[in-house]
Amino acid sequence: MGALNDGEIMRGGIQPSMLHTGSRTCLDIRQIGLTFSSGQQSVTALEDISLQAAENEFAVIVGPSGCGKSSLLYLTAGLIEPTSGEIRVNDKRIDGPGADRGMVFQAYTLFPWLNVRDNVEYGLKRRRLPAAQRKEIVEYYLREVGLERFADAWPRQLSGGMMQRVAIARALANDPDILLMDEPFGALDSQTRLSMQQLLLNVWGHNSKTVLFVTHDIDEAILLADRIYVMSGRPGVISRTIEVHLPRPRTSEIVMEKHFLDIKREILGILHHDDT
Amino acid sequence: MAHASLWQRCLTPRATIPKTLTWSAGIGIWLVVIALWSLVTYSGLVRSIFLPTPTSVLSTAVSMIGDGSLWKDIWSSAQVVLYGFLLSSVVAIPLGILMGSFRLAQAFLDPLVNFMRYLPVTAFVPLFILWIGIGIEQRVTVIFFGIFFQQLVMIADISRGVSQDLINASYTLGAKRRDVVTHVLFPACLPGVIDMMRVTMGWAWTFVVVAELVAANSGLGYISLKAMRGFQVDVIFLSIGLIGLLGLVTDQFFRLLRKRLTSWAL
Numbered sequence: 001m002g003a004l005n006d007g008e009i010m011r012g013g014i015q016p017s018m019l020h021t022g023s024r025t026c027l028d029i030r031q032i033g034l035t036f037s038s039g040q041q042s043v044t045a046l047e048d049i050s051l052q053a054a055e056n057e058f059a060v061i062v063g064p065s066g067c068g069k070s071s072l073l074y075l076t077a078g079l080i081e082p083t084s085g086e087i088r089v090n091d092k093r094i095d096g097p098g099a100d101r102g103m104v105f106q107a108y109t110l111f112p113w114l115n116v117r118d119n120v121e122y123g124l125k126r127r128r129l130p131a132a133q134r135k136e137i138v139e140y141y142l143r144e145v146g147l148e149r150f151a152d153a154w155p156r157q158l159s160g161g162m163m164q165r166v167a168i169a170r171a172l173a174n175d176p177d178i179l180l181m182d183e184p185f186g187a188l189d190s191q192t193r194l195s196m197q198q199l200l201l202n203v204w205g206h207n208s209k210t211v212l213f214v215t216h217d218i219d220e221a222i223l224l225a226d227r228i229y230v231m232s233g234r235p236g237v238i239s240r241t242i243e244v245h246l247p248r249p250r251t252s253e254i255v256m257e258k259h260f261l262d263i264k265r266e267i268l269g270i271l272h273h274d275d276t
Numbered sequence: 277m278a279h280a281s282l283w284q285r286c287l288t289p290r291a292t293i294p295k296t297l298t299w300s301a302g303i304g305i306w307l308v309v310i311a312l313w314s315l316v317t318y319s320g321l322v323r324s325i326f327l328p329t330p331t332s333v334l335s336t337a338v339s340m341i342g343d344g345s346l347w348k349d350i351w352s353s354a355q356v357v358l359y360g361f362l363l364s365s366v367v368a369i370p371l372g373i374l375m376g377s378f379r380l381a382q383a384f385l386d387p388l389v390n391f392m393r394y395l396p397v398t399a400f401v402p403l404f405i406l407w408i409g410i411g412i413e414q415r416v417t418v419i420f421f422g423i424f425f426q427q428l429v430m431i432a433d434i435s436r437g438v439s440q441d442l443i444n445a446s447y448t449l450g451a452k453r454r455d456v457v458t459h460v461l462f463p464a465c466l467p468g469v470i471d472m473m474r475v476t477m478g479w480a481w482t483f484v485v486v487a488e489l490v491a492a493n494s495g496l497g498y499i500s501l502k503a504m505r506g507f508q509v510d511v512i513f514l515s516i517g518l519i520g521l522l523g524l525v526t527d528q529f530f531r532l533l534r535k536r537l538t539s540w541a542l
């Protein structure tokens with residue numbers, strides 16, 4: 001697995017990702033294969049995928065459209081079953097969906113019949129937490145995503161960015177072991193996207209959490225990640241693992257930095273190589 | 277188009293118009309109908325034995341309200357519609373959601389439902405009379421069979437249309453299968469279910485007349501039939517008008533219900 005060469009990585013002095021990451025492995029995806037078959041036809045979406053995310057690490061999967069990124073997240077969430085291999089979270093084998101793996105989806109998935117507050121409270125209610133505790137948690141996460149003033153709004157009254165903020169609060173309120181994010185900002189305009197990335201970094205900074213984030217936006221991947229898994233498609237495989245040692249806290253300014261550009265060039269090289 | 281003149285707004289697709297104009301137009305259509313009706317009856321263009329004048333229908337209404345018989349007939353029909361409709365809805369709504377969400381339920385019920393829903397309920401009326409007699413139970417059964425299978429199919433479609441993303445989101449938040457049914461499928465189906473009830477309530481009113489024409493001793497369909505034998509065309513008109521009016525009232529009720537219960541959906 002080729003990362004950047006060591007000289008480049010170490011130039012910043014410290015390795016800030018170490019501040020966040022414990023050494024314990026939180027997510028362990030082992031030789032996953034996934035084949036969709038319907039009747040005669042079968043599509044191999046994923047082939048021999050292995051990846052790990054350490055506790056409190058921000059891992060990002062970047063890859064072109066259709067390479068199987070969503071499938072990998074759905075497998076981790078337990079919403080679909082792999083054809084081969086296994087996935088472990090905190091050493092527990094995944095066998096169906098559960099509240100220990102929160103997810104923010106590519107599409108907007110707020111429950112339209114619940115207001116913002118009740119959406120965030122949804123998982124807490126399923127877990128039958130006492131009302132006072134639920135209220136406290138909901139208020140905390142609404143404040144974290146800056147939507148306390150919209151607690152009583154219906155989802156249809158929110159912008160796309162606000163809906164995804166609620167979705168993030170809703171997933172985090174459950175205090176999952178790992179947060180799975182499937183191109184959560186993919187449908188947003190670039191301005192909103194930037195502020196959402198910043199918001200996510202802030203929230204993640206306050207609430208240590210293992211994150212597996214999927215995107216096809218290379219800038220987004222580098223800005224957010226401790227570690228990037230570059231995927232290429234049909235069937236989906238991990239082509240490279242890249243550690244990002246840019247110091248945190250990060251802002252969108254880092255797109256000018258040499259580290260950033262080096263990594264970007266490397267990823268572009270892999271993805272471009274795939275195309276030809 | 278915000279500053280367009282009223283005329284232009286009336287001519288623009290989907291542009292909104294003032295409330296007062298909406299109301300006036302709604303009353304206007306009835307003024308036109310009553311005017312035409314008056315024209316052909318008072319002028320003697322159509323003989324009153326076939327088409328009564330507005331005033332004769334009105335005076336019939338007044339006299340039948342006066343002797344209390346009209347209320348009895350209205351209530352008799354409304355009761356049948358209500359019972360048949362509620363009975364059908366209470367069974368069809370949960371069963372339909374089950375059918376739309378569980379493949380086995382669908383595989384099991386589909387063949388029967390798709391057979392039954394193409395049979396006209398009128399074909400069963402003689403059978404129902406034979407089995408159940410001519411009491412209110414028979415008429416309620418006619419309503420039930422008239423709408424039940426249609427309701428079932430409509431609700432199954434509605435629940436099949438619930439976004440899988442919402443179900444998945446619910447699972448990742450710790451919901452169990454039972455929670456998905458009660459906390460995702462039911463609320464997600466609610467707007468569609470109320471709309472469905474609005475539509476099938478209209479059908480229920482049409483079947484009540486069929487039921488009463490064949491076997492009843494009270495009700496709006498029944499007095500219609502009796503009036504035909506006595507050439508009381510004004511009573512027939514009154515009965516038709518009342519059914520329409522009752523339909524309008526129930527329709528408004530469901531509109532209001534939809535607004536109240538599902539303001540989140542618009």
Ligand SMILES: Nc1ncnc2c1ncn2[C@@H]1O[C@H](COP(=O)(O)OP(=O)(O)OP(=O)(O)O)[C@@H](O)[C@H]1O
Binds near residue numbers: 044067
């Ligand atoms: N239910 C399914 N049945 C058959 N094939 C599927 C199914 N779901 C996904 N696929 C196929 O698997 C491959 C990977 O799909 P997936 O949605 O995981 O890609 P993705 O990387 O998330 O794409 P995007 O960036 O567009 O969201 C695609 O080729 C897709 O056609």
Ligand SMILES: [Mg+2]
Binds near residue numbers: 070106183
């Ligand atoms: Mg995807």
